[in-house]
Amino acid sequence: MDKLKPFLEHYFGYTTFKDGQRQIIEAVIRGEDVFAMLATGSGKSLCYQFPALWKNGTAIIVSPLLSLMENQVQELKQAGIRRAAAYNSFLSPPEKEYILRHLNDYKIVYISPESLQQPEFASRLQKLDVSLLAVDEAHCISQWGHEFRTDYLRIKEIRRMAGNPPCIALTATAAAEARKDIMEKLELTRPFIHCDSVDRPNIYIDVRKKKNEEEKRTTLQDECSRLPLPGMIYVSSRHKAEELAAFIREENGLKTSAYHGGMSNEDRRLVQQQFLNDEIDVICCTNAFGMGINKPNIRFVIHYHYSKDMESFMQEIGRAGRDGRQSLSLVLFDTADGMLPRRMIEHEFPSEEEVRMVSHDPERPDVVSSRFLLERYGLEEVHARFLQYYIQTWQKTKGAEPLDEFVSAVIERRMEWKLEKLKQKEHWLHQTVQCRRTTLLEVFDEHKTSTVSPCCDVCGEHTMHGQEQHRNTGQQALSWEERLKWILHQ
Amino acid sequence: MQALPFRRQMFLLLAERMNQERSIQALYHILTGKKSSQTIQDIKWYDVTYFFRMFPYWKETEFEQETKDMQNNRYIASENNRIIITEKGRSQNETFRCDYRWPPVFNGWLYGKSAAVFWKRTALFVQCLSQTLAGNRRFLPVFEDISVQQWLKKNWPRTIEGKKQTASELFVELRDLLRELDDGDAFLVMNRISGYHLTGQTWTQLSNRLEMSEDECRFRFLSAVHYLLEHADRSSTLVRAASGLAIRDILTETTKKTLRYMNEGHGMEQIARARNLKMSTIEDHFVEIASEQKEFPIGDFVTEDDQRLILHYAKTLQTKRLKVLKEAVSPAEHLDYFCIRLTLAFYGRDDNGQA
Ligand SMILES: Nc1ncnc2c1ncn2[C@@H]1O[C@H](COP(=O)(O)OP(=O)(O)OP(=O)(O)O)[C@@H](O)[C@H]1O
Ligand SMILES: [Mg+2]
Ligand SMILES: [Zn+2]
Numbered sequence: 076m077d078k079l080k081p082f083l084e085h086y087f088g089y090t091t092f093k094d095g096q097r098q099i100i101e102a103v104i105r106g107e108d109v110f111a112m113l114a115t116g117s118g119k120s121l122c123y124q125f126p127a128l129w130k131n132g133t134a135i136i137v138s139p140l141l142s143l144m145e146n147q148v149q150e151l152k153q154a155g156i157r158r159a160a161a162y163n164s165f166l167s168p169p170e171k172e173y174i175l176r177h178l179n180d181y182k183i184v185y186i187s188p189e190s191l192q193q194p195e196f197a198s199r200l201q202k203l204d205v206s207l208l209a210v211d212e213a214h215c216i217s218q219w220g221h222e223f224r225t226d227y228l229r230i231k232e233i234r235r236m237a238g239n240p241p242c243i244a245l246t247a248t249a250a251a252e253a254r255k256d257i258m259e260k261l262e263l264t265r266p267f268i269h270c271d272s273v274d275r276p277n278i279y280i281d282v283r284k285k286k287n288e289e290e291k292r293t294t295l296q297d298e299c300s301r302l303p304l305p306g307m308i309y310v311s312s313r314h315k316a317e318e319l320a321a322f323i324r325e326e327n328g329l330k331t332s333a334y335h336g337g338m339s340n341e342d343r344r345l346v347q348q349q350f351l352n353d354e355i356d357v358i359c360c361t362n363a364f365g366m367g368i369n370k371p372n373i374r375f376v377i378h379y380h381y382s383k384d385m386e387s388f389m390q391e392i393g394r395a396g397r398d399g400r401q402s403l404s405l406v407l408f409d410t411a412d413g414m415l416p417r418r419m420i421e422h423e424f425p426s427e428e429e430v431r432m433v434s435h436d437p438e439r440p441d442v443v444s445s446r447f448l449l450e451r452y453g454l455e456e457v458h459a460r461f462l463q464y465y466i467q468t469w470q471k472t473k474g475a476e477p478l479d480e481f482v483s484a485v486i487e488r489r490m491e492w493k494l495e496k497l498k499q500k501e502h503w504l505h506q507t508v509q510c511r512r513t514t515l516l517e518v519f520d521e522h523k524t525s526t527v528s529p530c531c532d533v534c535g536e537h538t539m540h541g542q543e544q545h546r547n548t549g550q551q552a553l554s555w556e557e558r559l560k561w562i563l564h565q
Numbered sequence: 566m567q568a569l570p571f572r573r574q575m576f577l578l579l580a581e582r583m584n585q586e587r588s589i590q591a592l593y594h595i596l597t598g599k600k601s602s603q604t605i606q607d608i609k610w611y612d613v614t615y616f617f618r619m620f621p622y623w624k625e626t627e628f629e630q631e632t633k634d635m636q637n638n639r640y641i642a643s644e645n646n647r648i649i650i651t652e653k654g655r656s657q658n659e660t661f662r663c664d665y666r667w668p669p670v671f672n673g674w675l676y677g678k679s680a681a682v683f684w685k686r687t688a689l690f691v692q693c694l695s696q697t698l699a700g701n702r703r704f705l706p707v708f709e710d711i712s713v714q715q716w717l718k719k720n721w722p723r724t725i726e727g728k729k730q731t732a733s734e735l736f737v738e739l740r741d742l743l744r745e746l747d748d749g750d751a752f753l754v755m756n757r758i759s760g761y762h763l764t765g766q767t768w769t770q771l772s773n774r775l776e777m778s779e780d781e782c783r784f785r786f787l788s789a790v791h792y793l794l795e796h797a798d799r800s801s802t803l804v805r806a807a808s809g810l811a812i813r814d815i816l817t818e819t820t821k822k823t824l825r826y827m828n829e830g831h832g833m834e835q836i837a838r839a840r841n842l843k844m845s846t847i848e849d850h851f852v853e854i855a856s857e858q859k860e861f862p863i864g865d866f867v868t869e870d871d872q873r874l875i876l877h878y879a880k881t882l883q884t885k886r887l888k889v890l891k892e893a894v895s896p897a898e899h900l901d902y903f904c905i906r907l908t909l910a911f912y913g914r915d916d917n918g919q920a
Binding site: 145149152153167169170173317321324332333338339341342344345346348349352354553554555556558559560561562563564565 | 694
């Protein structure tokens with residue numbers, strides 16, 4: 076008899092598995108390593124949450140973003156699964172301590188790769204019965220792991236410390252090269268591989284080139300008044316997020332809010348909550364928000380600044396239309412926009428000067444911590460971590476070449492790779508003759524098989540205008556007494 | 566005259582109180598609520614406890630930049646590392662005071678720490694009540710601190726009747742309490758609370774709504790929380806949210822240790838050796854204790870005559886600056902800085918009213 080289905084229904088309230096879920100879950104339960112690539116919104120979370128509840132022990136889920144961890148723990152708790160926690164740097168020391176002490180009471184613990192490395196956590200892992208180690212959004216390993224989140228490359232060491240539990244890597248957006256990289260970096264052994272189409276046929280893909288920022292703004296304002304809501308606008312700076320939120324609020328009279336890493340933890344939670352509760356029409360955010368977030372009714376994702384590569388793009392538009400209904404992705408760009416991502420890529424690495432300074436310091440001890448680098452040389456935190464990682468790697472090579480040459484070579488190689496990805500993205504944006512979907516899928520070595528309609532700005536128009544779906548009339552008008560009355564049900 | 570950004574204005578008000586007496590940095594410690602012996606003495610001596618912890622989130626680098634700006638614009642100056650308020654600064658303050666409605670309470674010294682916990686408990690309680698009564702068990706709690714959740718569990722009404730009754734009582738209590746505040750302040754409180762289908766607003770959002778700077782919003786909100794805390798006894802729920810909170814944890818931790826040694830009869834030098842601390846640190850601790858405890862045996866350190874002498878000069882010279890006082894009392898050579906500080910601290914307390 077099929078025991079999985081009753082379990083599914085009991086814990087998650089679903090009557091059937093979605094495509095691919097069953098095979099993946101069975102493989103994980105058998106204890107195999109798994110690599111799974113499925114489209115955004117196709118239900119990857121279940122692929123580790125199910126086995127986590129099914130198996131004995133505690134499942135550790137490595138997750139890149141705070142907003143995502145919170146979103147997932149919240150969804151679990153809402154489903155009545157209370158033994159889940161997110162362990163991250165925003166917790167107070169007593170809260171951290173509490174989770175650590177009760178680690179084996181939890182079935183699922185979300186954690187960032189950075190916190191995973193912290194000695195206090197890593198040391199507890201050794202004594203813990205780890206049912207499985209899942210790496211969600213695994214493309215981060217190859218997208219970010221090599222530079223500003225090098226702790227991604229150390230997951231395998233932690234895995235060994237935890238007694239080699241089965242490992243499952245999940246992503247919606249890894250091109251062939253990245254897939255190989257992920258499996259290598261996690262040391263998956265003869266993994267069960269499941270790759271489905273990453274296409275999202277209910278998302279219309281629109282790209283528009285504008286003369287300048289002014290025109291971009293006009294179009295943005297226009298679209299925000301025409302398109303059904305709610306929607307998201309992606310930008311690449313905190314400042315721009317705030318600015319556009321104010322702009323749309325004033326010009327369109329919509330409820331908007333910014334979301335970015337510069338906000339306090341409390342405010343970020345409030346905005347996320349408001350957005351999930353449909354109290355905000357348009358959220359203007361940086362890539363601190365979005366990845367993995369599950370809000371069913373997002374109708375559009377507008378890129379006011381384009382992302383650095385096709386994978387991030389695919390990830391970001393994947394927030395739209397998770398309820399299966401027609402939705403839209405729109406990229407607005409002008410020729411000056413290329414500067415931003417280039418500057419950002421450059422900024423991911425320490426400068427040549429800094430590399431030289433660190434390499435040639437006669438007093439640099441053999442073992443350096445990133446804290447040391449930060450304080451002694453005044454490096455930025457991400458750069459300090461980057462250097463710390465590569466100094467360690469260099470030491471393993473027994474220092475065959477000078478440190479600065481070793482590091483510079485890494486930087487050059489990575490920078491080149493990143494610029495290559497950016498150019499691929501820009502090429503995709505600039506061309507106007509080939510179907511956007513076809514060319515987007517090619518990045519993931521896929522061929523568009525079915526016809527999709529409406530498809531993209533090259534193939535033809537979409538018909539989403541004028542669908543006044545849900546527009547917030549806004550509870551803004553409530554006086555404080557009315558609000559008090561409502562909240563306490565008087 | 567142009568309005569200053571809110572926190573700079575507050576800084577300027579404080580600067581007037583501390584004119585020529587302390588460094589700009591000392592004001593930073595007061596506004597951000599640093600718990601050091603020196604800062605604690607300062608706020609008591611200059612009677613500025615209501616500035617304490619007004620902007621705990623003010624970053625030092627920003628503070629430096631902003632006060633430098635204020636120097637460049639001649640609101641303040643600094644001489645020998647002491648802050649001086651200019652004529653321009655004074656008249657700026659005058660204008661501000663003319664039409665600013667100061668909230669009924671703000672006291673970061675008394676309520677600073679406990680207000681945060683009090684608020685978390687209250688907000689979580691209201692949110693859970695609102696959601697539960699709407700039949701919704703699926704929501705993200707606004708605060709997840711384990712201690713706050715444990716408080717909630719203990720105080721959660723068990724029956725549905727209990728919940729309903731609590732809600733209607735709390736409604737009346739909060740309404741009546743908040744009606745005594747300015748509308749804007751009540752608005753801030755209610756909009757920081759989340760409930761069924763209504764999520765709390767961020768500072769940026771509130772600042773947009775009220776067309777008031779974020780700093781001012783936060784200050785007004787905090788003062789409203791202090792007000793609720795002060796009047797918690799008017800509400801059965803609020804009084805529980807306030808229970809067990811030390812309204813002020815009087816001494817710094819390290820000073821408490823020194824005090825324990827002192828009470829066991831150890832002398833200063835002995836304590837310094839036992840705790841492996843510098844004499845100057847132990848002196849700081851003693852000064853802090855003197856400022857807090859009526860029972861402090863001040864006579865063991867400074868004779869009554871000397872105490873009178875110091876207080877006399879402090880009064881006639883209208884200063885609490887140590888160097889000036891030291892010069893004034895210099896004929897009495899045995900009176901060192903420590904004696905002066907100790908005396909000032911001991912009589913600085915309001916309940917020692919002899920000063
Ligand atoms: N078996 C199922 N039956 C019905 N709905 C399901 C099932 N499994 C998952 N879902 C729903 O599918 C939605 C998307 O799931 P999930 O967030 O796991 O997607 P994902 O693949 O992780 O996407 P992303 O790549 O964006 O992170 C959720 O609303 C979830 O409740
Ligand atoms: Mg996901
Ligand atoms: Zn097409």
